[in-house]
Amino acid sequence: MNTSPFFIKPTPLQVVMFKVAAALVPAIVVYAWSFGIGILVQIALATATALATEAFCLKLRGYPIKPFVTDGSAIVTAWLMALSFPPLAPWWMIVVAAALSISLAKHMYGGLGQNTFNPAMVGFAIMIVSFPAQMSRWAAPLGVAPQSMDWSAQLSWIFSGQLPAGLTFDAVASATPLDTVKTQLMQHASMSNIFHEPLFGMIGGVGTEWITAAYLLGGLYLLWQKLIPWQIPVTFLAVLGGMAGIFHLVDPTHYTSPMFHWFSGAAMLGAFFIVTDPVTGPTTPLGRVIFAALIGLLTYLIRVFGGYPDGVAFAVLIMNLAAPFIDQYTQPAVFGRKGKQKNAGAKS
Amino acid sequence: MNARAELANNFFPFHGGVHPPEHKNESTGTPIVAGPIPKQLVVPLHQSIGNIAKSLVAVGDLVLKGQMIAAADGSVSAAVHAPTSGKVVAVGPQLVPHPSGLLEHCITIESDGEDRWIERNRFDWRNADGRAIRDYLRDMGVVGLGGAVFPSHLKIGGAKEGLDTLVINAAECEPFITCDDMLMRERAVQIVEGIKIVQQLLQARQVLIGVEDNKPEAVDAMRAAIAVCEFPIQVVVVPTLYPSGGAKQLIKLLTNKEVPSGVRSTDLGVQCFNVATIYTIYRAMEHAEPVISRVVTLTGNVERPGNVEALIGTPIDDLLAFAGNKADSDAYIYGGPMMGFEIPGTDVGLSKAGNCIIAKSGALFPPKPVEMPCIRCGKCADACPAELQPMDLYWFGKSKNFGKAQERNLFDCIECGACAYVCPSNIQLVDYFRFSKSEIWSAEKLKKSADQARERHEFRIFREEREKREKAERLAAKAAQKHDAAAASSDPADAERAAKIKAAMERAAAKKVEAAAAQAGADPLTPVDPDAVSVPVSEAVAAPAPEPVVSQLDPEKAERIRLAMEKRAAEKAALDALSPEEKAARDAEKKAKIEAAMAAAAARKAEKAAAQAQQDKSE
Numbered sequence: 001m002n003t004s005p006f007f008i009k010p011t012p013l014q015v016v017m018f019k020v021a022a023a024l025v026p027a028i029v030v031y032a033w034s035f036g037i038g039i040l041v042q043i044a045l046a047t048a049t050a051l052a053t054e055a056f057c058l059k060l061r062g063y064p065i066k067p068f069v070t071d072g073s074a075i076v077t078a079w080l081m082a083l084s085f086p087p088l089a090p091w092w093m094i095v096v097a098a099a100l101s102i103s104l105a106k107h108m109y110g111g112l113g114q115n116t117f118n119p120a121m122v123g124f125a126i127m128i129v130s131f132p133a134q135m136s137r138w139a140a141p142l143g144v145a146p147q148s149m150d151w152s153a154q155l156s157w158i159f160s161g162q163l164p165a166g167l168t169f170d171a172v173a174s175a176t177p178l179d180t181v182k183t184q185l186m187q188h189a190s191m192s193n194i195f196h197e198p199l200f201g202m203i204g205g206v207g208t209e210w211i212t213a214a215y216l217l218g219g220l221y222l223l224w225q226k227l228i229p230w231q232i233p234v235t236f237l238a239v240l241g242g243m244a245g246i247f248h249l250v251d252p253t254h255y256t257s258p259m260f261h262w263f264s265g266a267a268m269l270g271a272f273f274i275v276t277d278p279v280t281g282p283t284t285p286l287g288r289v290i291f292a293a294l295i296g297l298l299t300y301l302i303r304v305f306g307g308y309p310d311g312v313a314f315a316v317l318i319m320n321l322a323a324p325f326i327d328q329y330t331q332p333a334v335f336g337r338k339g340k341q342k343n344a345g346a347k348s
Numbered sequence: 349m350n351a352r353a354e355l356a357n358n359f360f361p362f363h364g365g366v367h368p369p370e371h372k373n374e375s376t377g378t379p380i381v382a383g384p385i386p387k388q389l390v391v392p393l394h395q396s397i398g399n400i401a402k403s404l405v406a407v408g409d410l411v412l413k414g415q416m417i418a419a420a421d422g423s424v425s426a427a428v429h430a431p432t433s434g435k436v437v438a439v440g441p442q443l444v445p446h447p448s449g450l451l452e453h454c455i456t457i458e459s460d461g462e463d464r465w466i467e468r469n470r471f472d473w474r475n476a477d478g479r480a481i482r483d484y485l486r487d488m489g490v491v492g493l494g495g496a497v498f499p500s501h502l503k504i505g506g507a508k509e510g511l512d513t514l515v516i517n518a519a520e521c522e523p524f525i526t527c528d529d530m531l532m533r534e535r536a537v538q539i540v541e542g543i544k545i546v547q548q549l550l551q552a553r554q555v556l557i558g559v560e561d562n563k564p565e566a567v568d569a570m571r572a573a574i575a576v577c578e579f580p581i582q583v584v585v586v587p588t589l590y591p592s593g594g595a596k597q598l599i600k601l602l603t604n605k606e607v608p609s610g611v612r613s614t615d616l617g618v619q620c621f622n623v624a625t626i627y628t629i630y631r632a633m634e635h636a637e638p639v640i641s642r643v644v645t646l647t648g649n650v651e652r653p654g655n656v657e658a659l660i661g662t663p664i665d666d667l668l669a670f671a672g673n674k675a676d677s678d679a680y681i682y683g684g685p686m687m688g689f690e691i692p693g694t695d696v697g698l699s700k701a702g703n704c705i706i707a708k709s710g711a712l713f714p715p716k717p718v719e720m721p722c723i724r725c726g727k728c729a730d731a732c733p734a735e736l737q738p739m740d741l742y743w744f745g746k747s748k749n750f751g752k753a754q755e756r757n758l759f760d761c762i763e764c765g766a767c768a769y770v771c772p773s774n775i776q777l778v779d780y781f782r783f784s785k786s787e788i789w790s791a792e793k794l795k796k797s798a799d800q801a802r803e804r805h806e807f808r809i810f811r812e813e814r815e816k817r818e819k820a821e822r823l824a825a826k827a828a829q830k831h832d833a834a835a836a837s838s839d840p841a842d843a844e845r846a847a848k849i850k851a852a853m854e855r856a857a858a859k860k861v862e863a864a865a866a867q868a869g870a871d872p873l874t875p876v877d878p879d880a881v882s883v884p885v886s887e888a889v890a891a892p893a894p895e896p897v898v899s900q901l902d903p904e905k906a907e908r909i910r911l912a913m914e915k916r917a918a919e920k921a922a923l924d925a926l927s928p929e930e931k932a933a934r935d936a937e938k939k940a941k942i943e944a945a946m947a948a949a950a951a952r953k954a955e956k957a958a959a960q961a962q963q964d965k966s967e
């Protein structure tokens with residue numbers, strides 16, 4: 001027999017997931033526009049692998065395949081992971097990463113909703129730890145590289161590691177803006193010189209700054225759709241920017257500005273799409289703020305003082321571990337139980 | 349007036365809430381109409397949260413409209429009255445509008461169509477004391493008509509220094525339901541009269557009527573009715589947001605006071621009455637009319653949705669026929685779509701809690717999609733008016749971690765369903781909470797009944813021991829008496845013997861107690877076998893009593909005792925004369941008897957347990 005409520009709001013999980021995916025589309029378009037077709041190939045590979053792995057795991061675990069494969073969660077994971085990969089990474093890397101992220105990070109923990117770690121970040125982290133060289137071979141934005149790769153060259157490089165005669169990957173590759181700043185600073189280059197390199201645009205990297213702006217746009221859409229709580233991106237960006245701001249004020253020659261930190265690397269992607277992953281974060285209002293703040297802090301520390309150019313993925317994974325504890329200690333007071341003085345006063 | 353109007357829109361929003369499609373317009377197009385007088389009425393006797401009312405009639409009795417047919421049983425109960433005149437044709441268990449589908453006591457009345465009233469005497473409530481008023485309301489069967497059927501008389505009186513705020517719940521936040529709306533539109537004056545009565549009884553200093561802003565006509569009607577009232581009554585228009593009609597939510601909205609669970613709102617100086625209840629209080633106080641009808645919204649998949657003033661006990665079938673039930677209706681919701689339930693059958697009689705009946709069709713209520721896993725999106729927590737974290741409670745309920753759920757305030761959940769309404773994974777969260785609650789309740793009940801059983805058992809053992817001890821003492825006293833008599837014969841041998849007897853008896857008694865204790869300890873559930881422990885007693889008693897002592901007593905008694913002793917001696921001799929085989933056979937027979945008795949007891953126990961389990965399950 002049916003039980004109340006007999007009404008439910010028609011906001012199926014699929015709709016939520018596909019809206020998240022839709023919010024990524026502007027950034028993907030800008031990405032493909034400034035870096036070429038590689039990112040689309042990575043997304044396609046990641047999506048196909050993720051869905052196949054999802055179906056396989058569901059079958060192994062005896063779950064109904066159709067409703068779960070079509071829930072959109074695997075697609076979102078795949079896209080987020082592909083967007084954090086170097087767009088010209090060899091094809092097998094994203095395939096392995098996607099397979100691992102779905103099987104290891106998601107289904108080994110019990111499937112959708114049960115995973116402790118953000119699956120996309122797990123896939124990314126495994127690969128960057130295992131294959132640091134390949135994972136840091138980023139293509140320069142089209143128009144910046146001395147010699148640019150057309151779409152067939154990109155495809156051939158991704159799938160066979162071959163390039164057209166006369167072209168070497170080093171000629172088309174470039175470090176990311178975050179990486180460049182980090183390594184150049186270590187070589188005692190001055191900040192103004194670094195920023196004079198053609199790689200840099202107005203506030204971040206050429207192309208990169210537009211992509212991150214597009215993430216921001218998608219994020220605003222998610223906020224408008226009430227799919228993510230505003231406290232998370234705001235806190236995360238505020239802490240990241242605040243840290244950058246303090247260091248930048250103290251020593252502008254060695255520390256880049258908040259704007260640079262916001263619009264380079266995975267800051268915007270993280271703020272709106274990764275730190276906001278509800279499954280792996282705390283659910284209490286206060287807990288979310290603490291969570292986002294600590295990720296912002298860790299991201300800055302890893303970026304500036306750690307061993308990796310970008311810190312979002314590791315910061316998120318570290319904090320994923322802490323999420324249950326944060327939840328435990330930030331339980332909000334329930335209706336009628338806020339503060340003893342209210343009740344005591346009422347009793348008199 | 350202006351200042352009041354300004355004040356009137358002051359409210360204090362509560363956390364969460366949802367806004368499902370209202371579906372109110374369907375049933376507000378026509379005025380309230382009188383319902384049919386059905387051929388038969390099935391009047392449930394459990395019309396309050398307390399005990400089932402005690403039937404006062406028998407099959408074959410003729411009853412008049414308004415005649416009390418069942419009296420309140422205990423203080424949390426309320427009386428039940430004949431909704432129309434006719435003949436009692438059945439008294440007994442029937443299907444009632446309750447989600448469990450359990451049978452409950454009902455009185456079935458065959459109406460004679462005359463609808464003849466019993467003689468009514470107006471109650472002079474102005475000159476009655478609080479107790480008389482409460483008894484009167486109880487005997488008029490006045491209970492909360494908002495759905496909780498809490499007896500109203502329990503809410504009246506008690507507050508000596510007066511009540512701070514009387515809150516009238518007219519929010520009617522559930523979709524589809526419009527019975528309170530229509531009642532206010534059409535009978536605002538009577539409602540205000542009722543408010544005045546309750547205000548006076550409670551000595552309330554302020555009265556706030558909470559109405560959702562989707563009922564402008566009702567607001568106007570109420571405002572017009574209170575305009576001429578000398579006492580300040582405010583209509584507070586609150587936003588349309590489910591569940592603003594929850595008593596706690598409305599109190600928060602109107603007074604900014606949060607009533608914690610386990611605390612009565614009166615402790616915070618607030619008392620809340622549903623607007624329809626106020627109306628019935630008015631009818632009872634001023635017209636001596638018991639609660640025999642109520643306005644019920646008939647809506648959903650019917651030809652003529654609307655509001656009907658229906659007699660309590662009217663079979664749902666008749667009401668649906670009255671509203672023109674459509675052929676493709678597949679189920680019926682009793683109450684609203686957010687908190688109501690599907691009725692187990694349409695032959696159940698309308699109860700006082702029945703504010704709405706919604707005919708369901710596949711088009712109106714599409715089947716719920718499959719449940720997906722919780723993604724901890726927090727939408728449920730955002731919607732929860734009790735400010736709980738439903739996804740955590742869900743998790744605890746699912747993993748049967750009920751203690752943890754209780755720790756996280758599971759019992760603060762008002763089962764409003766707002767969380768389930770918004771969940772993108774279509775999780776029937778409320779079901780998990782109901783399940784958790786019932787598990788906790790039944791565990792507690794089990795523990796309680798086990799405690800009770802243990803206590804009963806311990807008490808019985810204690811009593812048996814005491815009785816045996818007393819008996820032994822009596823016997824000892826008697827023996828002592830005899831001993832005194834023996835001493836009087838100044839025969840030292842007698843005295844010595846008597847002392848020995850006494851000692852033996854004491855030893856026997858001690859042994860008996862020990863045996864009983866050992867048995868009780870070994871298996872607390874096996875009843876102590878009285879035979880087993882009484883054996884040494886009879887020996888102890890039988891062994892002494894030598895001739896000389898008897899001779900000192902009056903001859904008649906002595907003769908009787910002597911005969912008895914002879915008989916016992918003969919028995920003993922016969923027993924001694926038995927061959928070992930015969931003895932064994934006799935013992936076996938005895939043992940078999942004991943075993944049979946024990947088996948019977950065990951069977952009875954098992955039967956009882958099974959019955960209990962059955963009952964628990966069906967609850």
Ligand code: SF4
Nearest residue numbers: 722724725726728771
């Ligand atoms: S709304 Fe549903 S999916 Fe979201 S947290 Fe609550 S239970 Fe989980």
Ligand code: SF4
Nearest residue numbers: 732761762764765767
């Ligand atoms: S049903 Fe309970 S948990 Fe769900 S929203 Fe209502 S009060 Fe909160």
